Amino acid sequence: MAESRPAALPPAERTVGQLIAESIRLYGSKFWAVVPLGLPFVVVDIAGVGHSVNVQTLLLWAFAPLFCAAYVRASQLVTGGTPTLSALVVALIVFLPFPILLRVFILPGVAWFGLFGLAVPAAVAEGLGVRAALRRGRALGQADLIHAIGGIAALALVYGVSRSMLLILLHTQGNQAQAVALVLADLVLSPLLFIGAALLYLDQAARVK
Numbered sequence: 001m002a003e004s005r006p007a008a009l010p011p012a013e014r015t016v017g018q019l020i021a022e023s024i025r026l027y028g029s030k031f032w033a034v035v036p037l038g039l040p041f042v043v044v045d046i047a048g049v050g051h052s053v054n055v056q057t058l059l060l061w062a063f064a065p066l067f068c069a070a071y072v073r074a075s076q077l078v079t080g081g082t083p084t085l086s087a088l089v090v091a092l093i094v095f096l097p098f099p100i101l102l103r104v105f106i107l108p109g110v111a112w113f114g115l116f117g118l119a120v121p122a123a124v125a126e127g128l129g130v131r132a133a134l135r136r137g138r139a140l141g142q143a144d145l146i147h148a149i150g151g152i153a154a155l156a157l158v159y160g161v162s163r164s165m166l167l168i169l170l171h172t173q174g175n176q177a178q179a180v181a182l183v184l185a186d187l188v189l190s191p192l193l194f195i196g197a198a199l200l201y202l203d204q205a206a207r208v209k
Contacts, residue, residue: 011199012206016147016154019203023155023196030077034191037074040066041186049179053103060099068092068120074194075121079201087123090133094119110156113197114149115141121201140204148204155196163189 009018027034044063048056060067068091072083094116101109119137122128128136141148166185 010206011202014203016150019151019196019199020154020158023192023199026078026199027192027195033077034074034195035187037070037191037194038187038189040070041190042183045179045183045186049182057099057103060102061096064092064095068095070191071095071120071194071197072124074191075124075198075201078195078198079121079125081121081125082127083124084127086129086133087120089130090123090137091120093130093134094137106156107153110153111149114145114152117141117152117197118148118201118204121198122205125201125205140201140208143204143207147207148200151200151203152197155193159189159193 009015014022040063043066044056044059047063048059051059065088068088071091072087075081075087076083094113097112098109101112116134116137118140119133122136122140123130123133126133126136163185166189167181
């Protein structure tokens with residue numbers, strides 16, 4: 001007889017591994033609503049093909065509103081809250097330093113999002129203004145800093161490894177085919193980053209309480 005799937009732990013007790021598992025489960029259950037969240041990555045992939053790292057960094061800033069809108073939408077899907085202009089502004093404030101941090105090294109960017117990135121789902125779920133959301137985001141990040149940074153790092157690692165494996169599977173000869181493989185990989189895999197970060201908000205909110 002097949003064994004039943006173990007019950008998921010409540011957010012206050014959820015481990016990083018279970019955060020990843022719940023993110024994948026939620027992605028699967030709302031696939032058609034979630035997969036469009038990968039479009040900002042697709043746009044940057046297409047615009048940045050063949051360009052230098054400096055140009056790709058500028059593209060991240062240029063398309064920042066798309067990434068922020070995707071994060072706000074993911075926060076709505078996860079928390080059931082209402083997207084607001086304040087949430088979008090908060091997302092822009094959190095996102096703008098990231099391209100520079102990414103160029104320095106990935107870990108500063110991960111730490112930044114772990115400490116401040118939860119302000120975005122907080123703004124959506126709790127209806128907060130910009131300043132209140134930023135304060136709330138920092139409090140959420142500090143509630144369990146290891147879980148917050150570890151959760152973002154694990155999401156980034158799963159995305160990066162899965163992306164590399166999918167690129168290998170889709171790899172064929174020719175630059176055009178490789179570009180198509182890159183677009184498909186990001187379209188399918190990048191939404192996990194947004195969904196997982198929004199779920200991390202629930203974990204940290206439960207830990208604050």
